[in-house]
Amino acid sequence: xxxxxxxxxxxxxxxxxxxxxxxxxxxxxxxxxxxxxxxxxxxxxxxxxxxxxxxxxxxxxxxxxxxxxxxxxxxxxxxxxxxxxxxxxxxxxxxxxxxxxxxxxxxxxxxxxxxxxxxxxxxxxxxxxxxxxxxxxxxxxxxxxxxxxxxxxxxxxxxxxxxxxxxx
Numbered sequence: 134x135x136x137x138x139x140x141x142x143x144x145x146x147x148x149x150x151x152x153x154x155x156x157x158x159x160x161x162x163x164x165x166x167x168x169x170x171x172x173x174x175x176x177x178x179x180x181x182x183x184x185x186x187x188x189x190x191x192x193x194x195x196x197x198x199x200x201x202x203x204x205x206x207x208x209x210x211x212x213x214x215x216x217x218x219x220x221x222x223x224x225x226x227x228x229x230x231x232x233x234x235x236x237x238x239x240x241x242x243x244x245x246x247x248x249x250x251x252x253x254x255x256x257x258x259x260x261x262x263x264x265x266x267x268x269x270x271x272x273x274x275x276x277x278x279x280x281x282x283x284x285x286x287x288x289x290x291x292x293x294x295x296x297x298x299x300x301x
Contacts, residue, residue, distance in 0.1 A: 164285045167179070167293055169248045170210070173218045175212055178269065189240070189273070190258050190269065192210060195241070211269065213269055227242060228240045242260075251291075252281060254276060
């Protein structure tokens with residue numbers, strides 16, 4: 134009986150060590166981080182929000198463009214530090230976001246590459262007017278999942294290391 138207990142204990146501890154090692158490989162980020170978005174390489178302050186499903190970007194002057202039957206969006210992004218960028222991206226969908234006043238809000242969705250620390254990922258981003266929000270970008274779970282750990286007690290742990298790459 135003692136050997137069975139020791140075996141079970143060894144398995145449990147081994148599992149904890151493996152889980153700890155897997156978590157240790159993931160970078161840790163704070164609740165507020167600088168990120169870079171591509172194309173364009175614009176640096177933005179981003180709130181990292183594990184309570185949000187997806188990523189939201191403050192986009193202004195959104196204009197629809199039809200190219201060969203495909204819908205593209207032209208929009209302006211302002212990092213609120215004097216740098217602005219106009220982007221054109223294909224609209225890949227519409228996201229219904231629950232609104233606290235009851236009705237769901239429809240937001241256009243595009244794909245952007247976001248670099249947070251060393252993690253650069255193409256991710257779905259919904260476009261919305263975040264002018265009344267403190268930060269122009271909110272990074273949600275769809276970007277974070279299985280990639281990073283979030284320490285909500287700190288900020289600016291993972292400065293972006295990405296630079297513009299060809300073929301973006």
